[in-house]
Amino acid sequence: MRRTxxxxxxxxxxxxxxxxxxRACGWNVLVASRTAPDAAVAVDLxxxxxxxxxxxxxxxxxxxxxxxxxxxxxxxxxxxxxxxxLSRLRAVNVDAPHALTALLAANxxxxxxxxxxxxxxxxxxxxxxxYLKSKRDLLAATVEDARSLAGRVRVNAVAPxxxxxxxxxxxRAGSTPLGRHPTPQEVADAVAYLLSAxxxxxxxxxxxxxxxxxxxx
Numbered sequence: 001m002r003r004t005x006x007x008x009x010x011x012x013x014x015x016x017x018x019x020x021x022x023r024a025c026g027w028n029v030l031v032a033s034r035t036a037p038d039a040a041v042a043v044d045l046x047x048x049x050x051x052x053x054x055x056x057x058x059x060x061x062x063x064x065x066x067x068x069x070x071x072x073x074x075x076x077x078x079x080x081x082x083x084x085x086l087s088r089l090r091a092v093n094v095d096a097p098h099a100l101t102a103l104l105a106a107n108x109x110x111x112x113x114x115x116x117x118x119x120x121x122x123x124x125x126x127x128x129x130x131y132l133k134s135k136r137d138l139l140a141a142t143v144e145d146a147r148s149l150a151g152r153v154r155v156n157a158v159a160p161x162x163x164x165x166x167x168x169x170x171x172r173a174g175s176t177p178l179g180r181h182p183t184p185q186e187v188a189d190a191v192a193y194l195l196s197a198x199x200x201x202x203x204x205x206x207x208x209x210x211x212x213x214x215x216x217x
Contacts, residue, residue, distance in 0.1 A: 004028040004062035005195065008045065008054075008096070009072030011036030014115070014163060014184050018069055021188030022195075030058050030065070032072070045072055046088040051099035059107065066110035067195050070097035070138075073115070076131050086130055093134035098141045105145075105153040112153055113194045114142050115187075118161040118208035139204065146202035154201040156194040160187045161208020178209040 003026075010019040010031035019029045032054055033039035040061065043054045058065050074089040081089065101112045120135035128136070139157060146155040162181045190205045197203075206212045 003067065004030060004065045005067035005069060006030045006032060006041075006054075006058045006065060006100075007069040007071055008032045008100075010069070011039045014160065014187060015069075015071040017184030018071060018115075018188045018191050021185060022069075022192060025192050027067075027195075028062060028064075030062055032058070034072075045096040046074075046091040048091075051096050051103065055100060055103040055107070065104075066108065068100050068104055068110075068112045069115070069191055069195075070100060070112065071115045072096070074131070077129060079127065079129055081130050089130055090134055090137075093131070094137045094141065097138060098145065101141075101145050101149070101153060101155055105149045109152040110154075111195050112145070112155045113191050114138055114155070114157040115191075116142070116157050116159045116204070118159045118206050118212040121159055121204070121206060121212045142204070143202050150201060154194075154198075156197075156200060156202065157204045158187060158190045158194065159204055159206045159208065159212065161206065161211040163187055163207070180209055182207045182209055 005022055005027045007015055007019045007029055009015040011033035019031055023029050030040045032041040032043050034044045041054060041057045043050050072092055074092045097114050104110055116139050117135040119132055120139050142155050142157045163184055187207045190207050
């Protein structure tokens, strides 16, 4: 019996790698994307009612929806963002994943994997960007949702390191203790594992070549 998973931001780059890997594992994959013309569900997750509209559309296409990979994100290297950009970043990176998790829990349950960032595993710093703060908040939401929704939905996270830098990013990826950078396939494999790990919730798997080991905890 095929299972259906919704992958947000699943039409390009790391999201596409995750979607392709899950299809290879036997999942029926629904892709949600803001811009890709071939997305199964077109949605702008920065809009206030977007999560509920997306969930309803996904259930209409696949009533057996039982999993969500919250991969969509807004990236910015800026320390200061205008209020509208900051609001959009937090809506996509934090609010939408939390809302979609709650909707899945209320509609039959299943499993959620949030895509965070290995740098969010370290201690907060005064110079954290809004993007990194949002990923820390998504990490906190992962743990809290896993605790409060246990028995209805399992909530875990994968924390990629230097896999595919955002297109607007010009920073060096940095070294890794393992001497190699992770691949999109390795991130996708971690997602697939967590979706199928029936006894695991509230867990975070770093896929970063050990880079998080060098981050101040």
